[in-house]
Amino acid sequence: MAYVTSEAPTRRELSACVQCGLCLPHCPTFRLTGRESAGPRGRLMAMSAVLDGVLTVDEAFDDAMSYCLQCRACEAVCPGLVPFGRAMEGARAELDAQRPSTRRSVRKLILGSVLPNRRLIGLATFGASVVQRLRLGRLLPGPIRSPFNGMRSLGGRQSWVGREALPAQDPIGTIGLLAGCVMDSWFGPVHDATIGVLTAAGYRVTVPEQQTCCGALAAHDGHTAVTRELAETNRNAFADVDLVVSDAAGCTAHLKDYDHWVDGGFQAEVRDATELVAELIDTGRLPIVPGERGTVAVQDPCHLRHAQRITTAPRSILSAAGYTPLEIDPDALCCGAAGIYSVLHPDTSQELGARKASQVLGSGAPVVASANPGCEMQLRSHLDGKIAVAHPVELYWRALSESRLDTSSRSGAL
Ligand code: SF4
Ligand code: SF4
Structure with a gap:
């Protein structure tokens, strides 16, 4: 059977591929296996073959699609501008519709x-x-x-959901912060830092009670109706804000894509926390923190670097916090976390996680910065406590808070 859903990869998306193969060296699963069917070009050819009625949505198709990390490294380097992420979401939607399984x-x-x-x-x-x-x-x-x-220590925190934080002066605008499905419970200090930094820059930050999970994981797994429902709920929950901000790169990438899932998408612009904070430092709304704090290894989450094409912002934030950012992976290969991939394909995930951890350790830095919770957990799990892992905004907020404490204790001593 060919495709049956309106989400299926389209002729237009698939025919953009000219089969040049430039994406192959950037694809983690192709590099690990050397198999064409485990690379972007092979996967696109399989999607086209189903569209043409040459192949069906069978077990082999399922294997080829499910093994993809959806890291979108192929999309970022593709000269034909093939929308690989969208096509893969469509292929997964077809698998969900045509090959129902208990799993x-x-x-x-x-x-x-x-x-x-x-x-x-x-x-x-x-x-x-x-x-x-x-x-x-x-x-x-x-x-x-x-x-x-890879989890942080849990418990003992007050949730931000349903609360707001105000700046010292009249707000320059209102930001709606995405609480995320697990960010608020598992990564509370990242929310504290983001809210602290954004209020210091003059924003009122609200975390609307009515919001829900962004739906990225459901979209990546092909659950179209669920994805639309979650997007609709969030669009309504964030109707009254000037900017929607997320401090989890995977969520931000999906929020930026909401116009595909609900009519009109968000009314407000969506920004990743790294992107906005770097801009606020650039425009002088947030200071360059004095002092030198040593080196920090920079890990680029795929959904920050490849999906949103944000590379400079985390490095600028770290430099403004007094750190020297160190590059660890010029190829920016996926760390293997990739949403629920680490549970579905543990061996591949482990192999990629170990590779990334050894690059981090090879840098010699005492801390690694990552702007995505899944990557953070993967890094922490593979680094086994050898060095610290933190969000770039968290490191900036710590540096800013320390410098303010330092200033106030010095002025107190005078
Ligand atoms: S996806 Fe893009 S880079 Fe890869 S083979 Fe097709 S056209 Fe070339
Ligand atoms: S999304 Fe990542 S794993 Fe999937 S084909 Fe593209 S580069 Fe390979």
């Missing part, structure tokens, strides 16, 4: 009903915090153990 239904339930449910995430967070406190992580099954080992 896919379980994933749909988790991505569509568990992740967007704050109460269930709260329960899962509580359970994980107990496992952390009792140091029972080693007893978890393999595919879950690695992400679990």
